[in-house]
Amino acid sequence: MKKLKYALFTGCTAKQSTPEQMMSTMAVADKLGIELVELTEASCCGASHLQDYDEFLSLVLNARNIAYAEQKGLTMVTICNTCQLNTAMTKHKLDNDEALKAKVNEKLAEVGLEYKGTSAITHFLYAIIDDFGLDKIKEMVVTPLSQFNIAPFYGCHNIRPSELQNETHNSKENPYNPTSLDDLIIACGGKNVDYEEKNKCCGFHVELQAPHTAAVLTGNAIAGAMDGDADMMVTPCPLCHLKLDTQTAHASEAIGRDVELPVLHMQQMVGLALGCSPAELGLNHHLAKVDFV
């Protein structure tokens, strides 16, 4: 197989509050022999909030990020659900509206850039499933996670709106019954936990303005996984991770029940199965202790 190579859009979280996600992404890419070229020029995607204030600015900035991936002639890979949605939504809008694309390009021309629409954009989860292949990952597993019940938490912005999401990857996902992360858990030798909240929202985006709503959603998600007898949760989204890992005190208070589970980034889970060390995967950066390794 030709060596896989992508332009990596890290997003802001992996560089700040979830350093372990950055570490584990690089560690896993290394194990799988995937080359990730970091888009160090990229700005924040606006995290689904900037467009509430200034949609055009949000489009221009996201188009600029994509333009850098295009310059390198590479598919853009994201490691955050919200980055994925914002970037893919921008691409969808520009690719389907010539006039809008021209308006955005007029601005980009001021800094010598152009959005062409030549790079695909996909989340790392789907890149390793579609392009690398679950079977090959399975073959490479050295430490099967066979003693563990693992609860997948998909995160909204990777599965909804499904029409847009399913444009960005081959494995078609049913937002009411997603399977990609379950399949990855199984490929790593773990047992996937089925529970009602796996495709629900963690509440991250209203944590500041509606803390009660946010805390109830987080609490329900962890409680659902615990009731499914999960030893840990796993998510492809660093924002979901932050919510599930660091906000357990508020969540417990909001739903009147103590909830906490180790929460792994999808990359950390794969890394463990492939034999990466806990230090390489940054397992010491979690608030909810990861004490099973």
Next chain:
Amino acid sequence: MSTEHKITTQQVNFKVFRFNADEDYLPYYEDYNMEVTSEEVVLDILNRIKWDHDGSFSYRRSCRHGICGACAIKVNGRSTLACKESMNDMVDLFGSELVIEPLSKKRAIKDMIIDKADFWEKHAAVTPYLVADIDENPESENLVSPEDADKLDEADLCIQCGACHYACPVVEINEDFFGPAAFAAAYRFGADVRDSADSRLADVNEEKQGVWDCVKCFECAEACPKDINPIAKITKLHQMAFQEGIAKNNVAVRHAVGFKKSIAKNGVLDEGGLVLYSEGPSIVKHIPVALRMFSKGKIVPPWGITKSDNLDEIKKLVKSSSTAKF
């Protein structure tokens, strides 16, 4: 390809939610095993349960053409219009075990029939009609140009079925929240050039009930059988609040505006700085968690942030491409 249309059949097991608020203490599920043809829609199945199995089985339907909005229910957790949804598609999506439930189990009155009072109250609260001075003796028609009609972005196609409302997680937690259908209605009239209502946009910008409490989960976009995409309308209502200059100086609004400030400064986000700008003095409530995060290496101080390369480009674009003010 053959143009011949083949009708296929297959066995499907339906687990159907049953409840009669007058008699039952708790709801229960009844199984119906049926042969289903590829021609049928979900409403045909509801009819057959009633006609062939149990005459007391209750559900709402009227137009049978996807227009009245009465027949919305959930199949395997997915909101759908029973009269439009093909059984074939349902089996493709979920296999041959299908769970049939009302839109909201906790609001069930009898089987599929729910009490939609909260939906209608919230709908009524957004002034869901045109407010305009009407000339009672017009000399000509009141024309709307195609461009102006396009601004409604098909929000006028909403049939008030409630599918999005009862798919919204915030509606379930925050009883003041107007919900996606009411917001779509607010947008539909707010974006109409003939409208001159003065309080609607302010009402949907109030804390707790308004658009700022939407968690951006896209459940409503996924659920809507008319492709209204309510969250896209919610985004537009946010933008209108800035355009009309009525966005309040509160944590939610500063949070959205804060992204631009941060990007203009660093390209990337300054996570701590954003929380500080959004919360103001209330930031103290985040200190306990922040300290724990700091001890685990999860907080980068402002001077430690790796700024984007070619930051001058970003600064230039933020200047030249900004279209909103706060």
